[in-house]
Amino acid sequence: MPQIELKDISKIYTVGGQTIKAIDSVSLKIARGDFLSVVGHSGSGKTTLLSIIGGIIRPTSGNMLFEGGDISNLDDDALSGYRNEKVGFMFQFASLLPVLTSVENVMLPGLFSSADRSDDYRKAAEYLDIVGIGDKINSYPSQLSGGQQRRVAIARALLNDPDVILADEPTGDLDEETEADIMALFKRLNHEKKITFILITHNLHLAAQASRRLRMTRGALEEF
Amino acid sequence: MTKSFTLFSFATRNLKRKPLRTAVLVLSIALLVSALVFILSFVRRVDTVVRTASDRLGADVIIVPAGSRGAADDILLENTVKTFYMDKGLVEKVGRIKGVDSLTYQTYLASITGECCDVPETIVVAFNQDTDFIIKPWLDKAMTGRLKKGEAIVGSESAMNISLGLTEVDSHLFGNLFKMVGTLEKTGTGLDTAIFIDESNIEDILIKGKSGLKPGQISIIFARVKKGEDPSKVAGDIQDSSVEVNAVARKDIGRNILSTLKDLNRVFFVTVMLVSVLSVFLVWAVFSAIANERAWEIGIMRAIGAREGHVSGLFLVEVLFIGMTGSILGIVAGTTISVFLAKNFMLLKNVSAGLGLAERLVIALLSLTAGVGICVAGAMSPIRRLKKMEPLLAIRKE
Numbered sequence: 001m002p003q004i005e006l007k008d009i010s011k012i013y014t015v016g017g018q019t020i021k022a023i024d025s026v027s028l029k030i031a032r033g034d035f036l037s038v039v040g041h042s043g044s045g046k047t048t049l050l051s052i053i054g055g056i057i058r059p060t061s062g063n064m065l066f067e068g069g070d071i072s073n074l075d076d077d078a079l080s081g082y083r084n085e086k087v088g089f090m091f092q093f094a095s096l097l098p099v100l101t102s103v104e105n106v107m108l109p110g111l112f113s114s115a116d117r118s119d120d121y122r123k124a125a126e127y128l129d130i131v132g133i134g135d136k137i138n139s140y141p142s143q144l145s146g147g148q149q150r151r152v153a154i155a156r157a158l159l160n161d162p163d164v165i166l167a168d169e170p171t172g173d174l175d176e177e178t179e180a181d182i183m184a185l186f187k188r189l190n191h192e193k194k195i196t197f198i199l200i201t202h203n204l205h206l207a208a209q210a211s212r213r214l215r216m217t218r219g220a221l222e223e224f
Numbered sequence: 225m226t227k228s229f230t231l232f233s234f235a236t237r238n239l240k241r242k243p244l245r246t247a248v249l250v251l252s253i254a255l256l257v258s259a260l261v262f263i264l265s266f267v268r269r270v271d272t273v274v275r276t277a278s279d280r281l282g283a284d285v286i287i288v289p290a291g292s293r294g295a296a297d298d299i300l301l302e303n304t305v306k307t308f309y310m311d312k313g314l315v316e317k318v319g320r321i322k323g324v325d326s327l328t329y330q331t332y333l334a335s336i337t338g339e340c341c342d343v344p345e346t347i348v349v350a351f352n353q354d355t356d357f358i359i360k361p362w363l364d365k366a367m368t369g370r371l372k373k374g375e376a377i378v379g380s381e382s383a384m385n386i387s388l389g390l391t392e393v394d395s396h397l398f399g400n401l402f403k404m405v406g407t408l409e410k411t412g413t414g415l416d417t418a419i420f421i422d423e424s425n426i427e428d429i430l431i432k433g434k435s436g437l438k439p440g441q442i443s444i445i446f447a448r449v450k451k452g453e454d455p456s457k458v459a460g461d462i463q464d465s466s467v468e469v470n471a472v473a474r475k476d477i478g479r480n481i482l483s484t485l486k487d488l489n490r491v492f493f494v495t496v497m498l499v500s501v502l503s504v505f506l507v508w509a510v511f512s513a514i515a516n517e518r519a520w521e522i523g524i525m526r527a528i529g530a531r532e533g534h535v536s537g538l539f540l541v542e543v544l545f546i547g548m549t550g551s552i553l554g555i556v557a558g559t560t561i562s563v564f565l566a567k568n569f570m571l572l573k574n575v576s577a578g579l580g581l582a583e584r585l586v587i588a589l590l591s592l593t594a595g596v597g598i599c600v601a602g603a604m605s606p607i608r609r610l611k612k613m614e615p616l617l618a619i620r621k622e
């Protein structure tokens with residue numbers, strides 16, 4: 001059984017009477033431990049696709065299965081639990097809460113989980129160290145650069161030991177060196193922990209390092 | 225290394241981001257609750273004072289000069305100082321009314337005041353030891369035998385003032401020297417602040433000319449009715465027998481005060497209701513603004529797995545914090561106001577000081593519930609809106 005299976009997924013946005021077909025009949029099977037890269041022009045539907053897989057938005061039609069179960073059948077609490085425990089989402093845009101320090105932002109998903117949280121602080125500090133900002137654990141987002149904030153968000157996605165990491169242009173505003181570090185971390189996690197990765201990127205060099213490469217064009221997905 | 229990060233610390237962090245707004249909310253709740261505490265204490269206190277005082281009064285009917293009924297209530301219930309006089313011959317006249325069992329009378333002499341500090345005026349009461357049944361039950365066990373000329377018994381509160389040196393009895397009782405020989409137990413009535421002397425002293429006081437009293441006058445007659453007689457009927461008969469007096473049955477003592485209290489209650493009720501509605505509205509407005517400000521943050525939280533319950537929990541902690549802090553401040557302020565400020569008003573005197581711990585706890589709890597309840601009520605609909613926020617928002621740029 002594939003870990004994730006998209007069956008004929010479509011997503012239509014309706015804005016002011018106009019309809020936009022953001023995802024057009026996409027089907028895809030992903031096995032546990034796959035490392036996928038997705039490239040495509042801006043507006044081609046990459047973020048929308050990732051959000052459907054992450055249980056953040058519901059498709060207009062089609063089914064999104066996780067370990068055989070259709071997540072659109074889940075009630076709100078169960079779907080929240082899925083987002084919290086199974087998925088680590090790295091958003092395309094800034095997503096840190098301004099009132100919380102780096103380490104608290106990283107610990108935030110822990111607040112919403114029912115698992116034992118006693119180790120969260122140590123883990124959060126360790127992940128911040130790994131992404132290279134161990135000296136900024138008590139800084140607030142406003143005291144960090146865009147790239148540093150991005151790294152905090154990466155650490156946050158890792159806290160709950162997700163099965164799948166959905167990374168929406170996570171290294172967009174990082175320098176090449178850091179980008180390489182992060183990519184190495186992703187590969188290590190993919191390799192050691194069998195975490196599935198779906199990485200949206202504009203960087204063809206990064207995309208090439210994935211085990212499966214996909215391209216989105218106006219809502220349609222092709223593997224190449 | 226275990227550093228915890230909880231929903232509570234998250235909530236307090238949110239409260240601190242707009243300290244002024246939080247403070248305004250807390251203060252308005254505090255204001256409401258302090259008003260509530262004060263009003264409840266006041267109503268409760270006046271009610272108890274009136275009821276215990278009339279319950280504890282050892283007479284079934286009191287008789288005062290016509291037109292002095294309110295003044296008598298004031299003395300018996302509220303420790304105010306008033307003097308009024310009638311002819312002593314009325315004692316005998318009242319005694320002849322059918323149904324009257326026994327009688328005693330007292331003479332109220334204008335007061336002595338404090339030496340140095342803010343001591344309430346004290347009324348001096350001359351009483352007839354042979355017939356007295358009003359003071360005797362409250363007499364300290366230590367005091368035995370008759371009160372001699374030049375000796376005084378004092379109410380519990382006066383005793384305290386005297387022992388603290390706040391009231392000088394010896395030199396100031398109408399130019400006569402008095403010796404304090406006994407103390408009354410605390411009665412919770414007007415007796416507490418009075419000083420009692422035997423009526424044989426009146427002669428000297430009249431000679432010194434320091435009182436408005438004329439020879440052959442008394443202030444008040446207390447009557448007990450025979451077993452099986454209706455005090456109200458006896459009071460009516462006494463009233464009918466002479467135009468010079470007002471006769472009041474015990475249960476009607478303080479009725480004026482209680483009916484005034486009922487009117488006051490209505491005013492209080494309307495005031496509290498208005499302020500409550502305003503507070504609910506204020507909380508609602510503030511939390512609606514908060515809901516808009518933090519929509520994006522809630523979207524993020526939802527996207528990383530916050531359930532609806534987590535979102536409402538977070539805001540509920542904020543609301544409860546505001547409600548609790550405001551209420552506790554309000555309870556402290558309200559109690560302080562009722563204890564201290566109220567001393568400046570005759571009617572409000574000792575409003576809270578006279579309440580038992582249990583009563584005060586009940587009032588505090590009621591007010592706390594009201595304060596917190598109002599906060600929760602006001603925040604309810606904004607919180608409901610917040611928790612229904614779609615996680616979708618998080619993936620769009622701020």
Ligand SMILES: Nc1ncnc2c1ncn2[C@@H]1O[C@H](COP(=O)(O)OP(=O)(O)O)[C@@H](O)[C@H]1O
Binds near residue numbers: 015020022040041043
């Ligand atoms: N919430 C939304 N409401 C309306 N249209 C949207 C929404 N989100 C995305 N779209 C539209 O859907 C299309 C795909 O968007 P998106 O998935 O963000 O693409 P990408 O991530 O590849 O840039 C775009 O045309 C975008 O304008």
Ligand SMILES: [Mg+2]
Binds near residue numbers: 047048
């Ligand atoms: Mg995008």
